[in-house]
Amino acid sequence: MRNKRLIAVLLIGALVLLGAVAAAYATTSVRTGEAAAVIFAGQEVQPVESVFSEPLPGGLLSKRVVQDSADSASDLGLLTVATLPLKIDAYGQETSSASTEVRGEVLLTLWLDDEEVFSGTPEEYEKFRFSENGLYRAALKIERPGDELMSRAVFNYGMSFELDVQPIVLFSSDRARQGDILSVYVNRGFAAEAPEIETELGTAIFLPLSSDEYIAYIPINYAQTLGKWMIDVSVGGEAYEQGIIVTGRTYKEQHMTISQATTDATMNNPDGPKNWAERIKVLWETYDVEKYWDEAFIRPCDGRISTEFGLYRYTNKNPVPTRHTGIDIAAPAGTPVLASNSGRVVRAEDIIYTGNTVVLEHGGGLKTYYFHMETMEVKEGDLIGRGTVLGTVGSTGYSTGAHLHFEVKIGSHSLSPWELFDGTSELYFDVGF
Structure with missing residues (x-):
């Protein structure tokens, strides 16, 4: 009897509990x-x-x-x-x-x-x-x-x-003028090794853009021999090649007179060649494997262009011309000189030929040079942004008056700055994805 009562109590409790759960479920x-x-x-x-x-x-x-x-x-x-x-x-x-x-x-x-x-x-x-x-x-x-x-x-x-991932190799163009820059984009896909590039046009290395993507910049020297040149890329065991037709650029002439005292202190200085080789030419063989910039290059200062890029310069009636490898911007002494783009300062010192000189590495051996400055406000090793004040316009070194000599190089190859300024350079190659 007791067992029956206990069972009944338990059944009633279970029913009450189930009812409570059902009510809670219904109201939740x-x-x-x-x-x-x-x-x-x-x-x-x-x-x-x-x-x-x-x-x-x-x-x-x-x-x-x-x-x-x-x-x-x-x-x-x-x-x-x-x-x-x-x-x-x-x-x-x-x-x-x-x-x-x-x-x-x-x-x-x-x-x-x-x-x-x-x-x-x-x-x-x-x-x-x-x-x-x-x-x-x-x-x-x-x-x-x-x-x-x-x-x-x-x-x-x-x-x-x-x-279905395959390597992608894109060449920005198959034609270029003297002084231009070309770009080569690679997505290596599943290739284990980074891509490699070879060309007789000049120094070129691949800069990593991501874990799979790379970009290389090809210099077309301002005096490059005209004709067809090859660019060879290898990635994932596959070879890719592109022929580049190099065409000419029209260059002007300039006749200039400079004092003998300035010439003797600079270009005729017996220490000049060694100083130039050890402090400037040595930079032509160096590069950073990092792309520092992501915006268009800007003019480093305002002013009249007193000497154009690539022109033939006759000095003091010498019948044999030299070539001008940058642009000269005439501006009052003390005018701020700005970094044309983000980069790393690789030289900031007085050079016999070019006076107070700043050189910026932008990645992959792409460098900008700033000559004849009055003052310098950066030091070697500084990482700087586009538009940073590097110093001021002056007339130091082999110079006839206040101006900034601005130059763009990849390795030893001098390149036109104008397409960098106006955004038409193949340096800004848009791969479309």
């Missing part, structure tokens, strides 16, 4: 909401499943609402680049894959032909690099804690895509 509201916007490989993807849950009073049980998508996964199609960025809009706050602003837990898993190749957080994915072509699946799980706007939510995203 699950607050649904929009999923985080996800962009993978440049394409927006939608969740295949959204699960919202609200705890019942007491916290032991919860009420769930499941929203399924009609599609099981987003087909991203054929992808041809090795870097596939992940971006998540953290509920109104856009973040990159490396952001820590996304509230809750985020897990991305990748499979290649059903074999797992990655599983981790967005921060860990930032360091992941695809290394094989094939058919991939991806699953992204975002767990969002509940708040006053939305119940706790789990968003599941599915993606599929085929990866």
Whole structure:
């Protein structure tokens, strides 16, 4: 009898509890909401499943609402680049894959032909690099804690895509004038080694733009022999070549007189050649494997162009001309001289021939030279931005009056500054993606 009574009490208690749970379940509201916007490989993807849950009073049980998508996964199609960025809009706050602003837990898993190749957080994915072509699946799980706007939510995203990554080699042009600069862009794809470049046109190296992308700048010297020249690129065991037709540029003449005293103190100074070789020519063989600039080059100061680029200069009635490898900008002494672009100061000192001289390395051996300055306000090793004051216009060294000699070089090759100033140079080659 006692057992029957106990069973009855337990049944009644269970019914009461079930009733209470049912009442709590019926009165508990699950607050649904929009999923985080996800962009993978440049394409927006939608969740295949959204699960919202609200705890019942007491916290032991919860009420769930499941929203399924009609599609099981987003087909991203054929992808041809090795870097596939992940971006998540953290509920109104856009973040990159490396952001820590996304509230809750985020897990991305990748499979290649059903074999797992990655599983981790967005921060860990930032360091992941695809290394094989094939058919991939991806699953992204975002767990969002509940708040006053939305119940706790789990968003599941599915993606599929085929990866077919091949090296990309793009030449900015197949023609150039004397004094021009050409660009060569490479995306190495899955090649393990960095690309290499060779050309008899001059010094050229590849600068890394990202983990897969590189750019090289090819100088076309102001006195380059006309005709067809070859550029050879190798990447991933494959060879690529491009013929370049070099055409002429029209240069003017200038007849100039300079005092014997100035000539003797500079160009006739017995220490001049050694000083020039050790302090300036040595820079022609150096380069930084870093691109410092991302804006167009600017004129270093205002003023009249007193000597043009590349002209033939006859001095003191000498029948044999020299060539002017930069531009001379006539300006009052003390006029500020600005950095034409961002770079690293590799020389800032008095040179016998050129007086107070500043040289900036912009990356890949691309340098700008600033001669005859009155003062210098930077020192070697400084990293400076475009427009930084380097010093002031003067008339030091082999000079007839206050002016700035400005020159652009890659290695030993002198190049026209005008296309850098007006934005038409192939240095600014836009690869289109």
